Amino acid sequence: MTDTSINLAEILPKNYDHREVEPRWVQAWEASGLHHYRPDSAAARAGRTFAIDTPPPYVSAAHLHTGHAMSYSQAEFVVRFKRMRGYEIFYPMGFDDNGLPTERYVEQKYKINKGKISRKEFIDLCLKETRDGAAVYETLWRSLGLSIDWRMTYSTIAPRAVRHAQHSFLDLVNKGRLERRVDPILWCPLCSTALAQADVESGDEQNRPMHAVRFDVDPAALVVGGPTSGLIETTRPELVPACVALACHPDDKRFKTLAQVRFQVPLTDLRFAKSEIASDDGTVASTGDVTRGDYRTIPLIFDESVDPEFGTGLMMVCTFGDPEDIAKWRKHKLDTVLIIDAQGRMITPHLPDLDGKRVYVAAKNSSVYNEARAAALQLLRDHNYLEHIKDNVSRASLHERCSTPVEIQVAPQWFIRLLDLKDQLLQRGRDLVWNPPAMRERYEQWVVNLRWDWNISRQRFYGVPFPLWFCTACEAPNFAQLDELPIDPLMTSCPRPCSACGCADLRPEPDVMDTWMTSSLTPLINANWAMWQDQPDPSLPLAEQARSAIYPAGIRVQAHEIIRTWLFYTVAKSHLHTQSLPWQTVMISGWGLDRHGKKMSKRLGNFVEPGEVIAKYGADSLRYWAAGATLGQDLRYLEDDVKGGKRLLTKLWNSTRFALLYLSNWQPGQVAQTPTAADRWIRSRAVQTVQAATEAFEGCEYNRAVRAAEGFFWNDWCDNYLEIVKDRFREGTPFAGGEVEAARHTLLHGSFLLLRLFAPILPFLTEELYQLALKNLLGPDAPQSVHSAAWPQDEHSGQVTVFAGEFSAEALTQGELLLALIAAVRSCRTAAKIGGGRPLSGLYVCADAQQWAQLEPLLPDFVAASRATGCERGIAADLASAEVAGTTLAVAIVPLVDVVAQGE
RNA sequence: AGGCGCAUAGCUCAGUUGGUUAGAGCACCACGUUGACAUCGUGGGGGUCCGCGGUUCAAAUCCGCGUGCGCCUACCA
Known part of the structure; x- marks a missing residue:
């Protein structure tokens, strides 16, 4: 026998203390550079580099919970596996501190009035929150054991990312993909900015009453034998004054004869003339402040998209209530009547009761009428245009960052044309390896349903500036040169006179870019794509020769709800810039849910702090929980x-x-x-x-x-x-x-x-x-x-x-038999109430000669595991016995002590 | 309204080409501690695999229909 008297406690303490161990390894790994990316390693030179692209979280939001810990852990399981498989790992971490979420966070935290703070002061506050938030994240990621190379971080507002976003913009200008158009656009009246389709989400179903409003036929265009009025139904009566046409289906018999008819737009005959009233005879007259003028009249148009079965079969077209309006406005070249301003207030100077009223309800999920709607309804009622109101369940389109119903505005914006690329983008989606595969369907559906080109203009402060100036004389855009990036035209005037007319007076574009304009470049930022033309810069975190190893990246990991945004935009950008996929594989994780199955969120308060879990049970335990999720499925947090x-x-x-x-x-x-x-x-x-x-x-x-x-x-x-x-x-x-x-x-x-x-x-x-x-x-x-x-x-x-x-398959079969024998002995022990620690003097297996021969090689292990002195063929005293599953073998035991007792 | 996913033990969930008596952890019951571990071990009870129909020698698994829940998308005149 070997000496086993060593003091085990000297080598391994009796208990494992994660509180002491985990921070120590965080330090040691950092010190040894274990997670550093080495572009010159043997593995890298052999073409075995694995690059991972994980979400740059919004640092300013301070919303970390165990759900985040879950998804980042899941990504990292794969990283560690790949590292052990011998890959050179490129695992950077990004922080998204750019754009609207940060702005809104800072506004709320400091209760900022944008009118009373300079752009610079505001941006400085955003940057401060950004730094603080990044530190919080880094602390958590480290304590979670994520094997990130912390030398390889990026921040979406830092110069390198800004340069990439601007470079991307100019590259798309050069490729003819970018254009500036004055177009109807999705607009958030609360945030006062344009939005992209991806920024809009469906609200909950609620009662949005349908109002029946009568449009009288213009007597001057009356059709003989035709109706004298038409009834439309709308959920947005406040838009009636912006109506530019009524529409019906071309085959609808009820309206077929009315091609030449014109309708009077309700309320457009009212004229508010305050000065005239004030200089009037001075008598008090409640109707004295309103006079009547001519109605604005509108045509009836025929359009296949109108459902004759819906409502009255007659539909009002406003500029603009929804995308359908835009489609008809375009197709039929209708007039434009804009009555909502950028802050969501009515512009109806002739209707003072309505003028300046807000069209949105700031509190979410409110079914209360907004003030513009209430005022418009009162007017319609007072002037007898409102026929009836009935309940109607539908959903509003909301800005996903603030839940305000979106409006449509018309303004000059920069668009990336994508609608003509649907087929190519679908093909990219099919070329990508999806884990789990079913998630591709979400991408597919989003692309198929895409209806708007990507509007990248945002009327905000904190974001990447557009690298261009407009000529004040001819309005031509003058773009910065690639080697001038990053640049902020608000701070730097255009170094050249206007290229179109030579005028030296140029003004910057005041808008900033959509935050996804930067986030969609994360694999390219990691590869320093914008610097590919540069001379190698030793100050950059990545050697230039490594770029082909890390772009396209090996894998993108993200949750399913941002397939339509982050994933889609990234695929689109890589398609346009590099004619490739951004990565070979995507891994789509689910959400962390609370114990009741609701998505965890800071806002709802149903979250668990990962730091507390780590302190109590250790990061490994938290990671173990995260490893329990089936890929793509949500996972409840259960302690x-x-x-x-x-x-x-x-x-x-x-x-x-x-x-x-x-x-x-x-x-x-x-x-x-x-x-x-x-x-x-x-x-x-x-x-x-x-x-x-x-x-x-x-x-x-x-x-x-x-x-x-x-x-x-x-x-x-x-x-x-x-x-x-x-x-x-x-x-x-x-x-x-x-x-x-x-x-x-x-x-x-x-x-x-x-x-x-x-x-x-x-x-x-x-x-x-x-x-x-x-x-x-x-x-x-x-x-x-x-x-x-x-x-x-x-x-x-x-x-x-x-x-x-x-x-050896045979060894496995033999092992199964051995385990069955052992289980039978355990079963006997339980039946006879004999503890596992007590030795047995008798151990018998009932077997025929052939079975016994098969068992003999197992007997030494069997006897050892049974704590018996030996094993014999045949059944002894019926103290306890058990069948071995699936065979005719039977096992019987005799406890040693009982034999001793009998013998005495 | 369309699409995707889910529905299996009291609870949370596995169950990947259809194949013994459907599994795990927790919870529950009984038994058991002087050698790794009571933060443990052994044994046990517990299931109409959401419902109905079909394919098959054989269905939790495949097909159809339905129900409930979640999500995505659309509509939202």
């Missing part, structure tokens, strides 16, 4: 599941301690090993497990990998193999030296295998165990860290490298 992670940590700690007990003073190789049935079984199971875990990780299915590893670890390794093998090290064991040697080999390589299988999920615990317990045992060539150890399956050959060549 019990995190506790399950903690249990696994403890079990791994203790089982490795156990292995170490018999390995510490071991000199391997002095005795030839002769594996027993149990050794051959567990080694084959190990090989099987590696294959399953590898296959799962390759498909981004980390949860399947964890399940495979955990099942092997708990059920096979701990509950059975370790129990069987204990007896091999007992004083006076019948096992020979070669069998003890085999057990030691199994313990060492099995333990190391387990640490590697769990390393992507539980980086701290596995590293601690590796460094304290296993590294020295593995000899001088042992890897520096468990995270730089080779994954136990070779990618090229597909061969499992641990217990190589030892897989």
Whole structure:
């Protein structure tokens, strides 16, 4: 027997303390540069670089919860797996501090009135919040163990990203993809800015009453025998004064004869003439402030898009209530009557009761009429245009950042033309590898349903400035040169006179770019795309020669709700700029939900602070919870599941301690090993497990990998193999030296295998165990860290490298039989109320000669695991017995103490 | 209104080419601690796999219809 009297506690403390261990490894990994990207490494030179593109979170929002910890952990499982597979990892972290979300956050936090603060003061506040937020994020990501190369960060408002966004803009100008148009655009009246289709979401269903409004036929255009009025139904009566046509279906018999008719627009005859009233005779007259003039009259148009069955079959067309209005306005070349201003106030000087009233309700989900609607209804009622009101359930289109119903404004904006590229963008989506595959459908549907070109102008302060000036004389845009970027035309005047007319007086574009204009470039920013033409700049974080290795990137990881935005825009940009996909693969994660199944959010208050969970249970436990989600599916946060992670940590700690007990003073190789049935079984199971875990990780299915590893670890390794093998090290064991040697080999390589299988999920615990317990045992060539150890399956050959060549189906079958026998003994013990620790004097298996021959190789392990003195064929006293599942074998036991008692 | 996803034990969820008696963790019941682990072990109870119909020797799994929930998109005159 080997000396087992070593003091185990000196090597591994009895308990694992994540509070002490985790921060220590964060420091050590940082100091050793373990996560640094090395473009000149052997792997990189061999073309094995793996670049990952993860979401740059809005740092200013300070909204971190365990849902975020979940999705970033899931991304990182794959990173760690790839690193162990031998890839050079490029894992940067971005911070999105650009654009409207930041502005709104700063406005609310400091209760800012934009009229009373300078643009510069405001931007400085945004930058401050941005820095503070980034620090909070970095602290959390580090404590979560994310293996980010922190030298490779980017910020979407920093010069490098600004340069990219402006470079992208100019490149698209050169490619003829960008144009400035005066067009109806989606508009948020609360934020006073234009929006893109992707910034709009559907509101909840609510009652949006339908108002029937009568339009009288203009007597001058009356059709003989035709009606004298038409009835329309609208949810937006305040838009009636902006009506420019009534529309019906061309086949609708009711209106067929009315091609020449004109309708009077209600309320347009009213004239408010305050000065005249004031100089009037002075008598008090309630109607005295209104006089009557001519109605504005509008045509009837015929359009296939009108549903004759809907409402009255007659529809009003306003400029502009919705995209349908725009379509008819374009097609039929209708007039334009704008009655809502940029702040969402009515412009109706002739209707003072309505003029200046807001068209939106700031409080979300309110079914209360907005003030403009209430005023318009009163007017329509007073003047007898309102026939009736009825309930109607529908949804409003809301600005997704503030939930204000969107309006349509007309203003000059910069557009990236995308609608003509739908087919090409769909093809890109099909060329991309989607995990899970079903998520491609969301992209497909978004592209198919795209109705607006991408409007990138935002009437805000905090964002990337457009790199151009307008000539004050001829209005021609004068663009900056690529080598002048980044540039802020508000701060720098145009270095040249107008290229069109030579005028020297140019003014900057006051708008800023849509935040997605920058975010859509993250893979290109990481690759320093805008600098590809430059001379190499040593101050940049990335060597230029590395760019082809990291662009297109290996993988994009993100949640499903931003497929239509971040993913779509990124695909579009890469298509336009580099004629390629931005990445080979996407991995779409779900949401973190609260225990009731609602999406976690800071705003709803149903969130859990990840920092608190990490403090209490450790980052590894939190990561274990995150690993439980099926890819693409949402995952509830349940503290019990995190506790399950903690249990696994403890079990791994203790089982490795156990292995170490018999390995510490071991000199391997002095005795030839002769594996027993149990050794051959567990080694084959190990090989099987590696294959399953590898296959799962390759498909981004980390949860399947964890399940495979955990099942092997708990059920096979701990509950059975370790129990069987204990007896091999007992004083006076019948096992020979070669069998003890085999057990030691199994313990060492099995333990190391387990640490590697769990390393992507539980980086701290596995590293601690590796460094304290296993590294020295593995000899001088042992890897520096468990995270730089080779994954136990070779990618090229597909061969499992641990217990190589030892897989045997027969060993597995034999092992199953052995486990069944052991389970039968346990069952007997329970039936006879005999504890597992009590030795047995009698152990019998009822078997025929052939079965017995089959069992004989198993008997040493069986007897050892049963704590019996031996095993015989046949049934003894009926103290307890159990069937072995699926066979005719029966097992019976006799507890040692009872025999002793009987004998006395 | 269209699309996608989900529906399996009391709870949270696995179950990938259809194939023994449908699984895990938690919870529950009983038993068991002097050697890795009570943050544990062993044994056990517990399921109309949402419903109906179909294909098949065989369906939780495939097909059709329906119900409920979630999400995406549209409509929102």
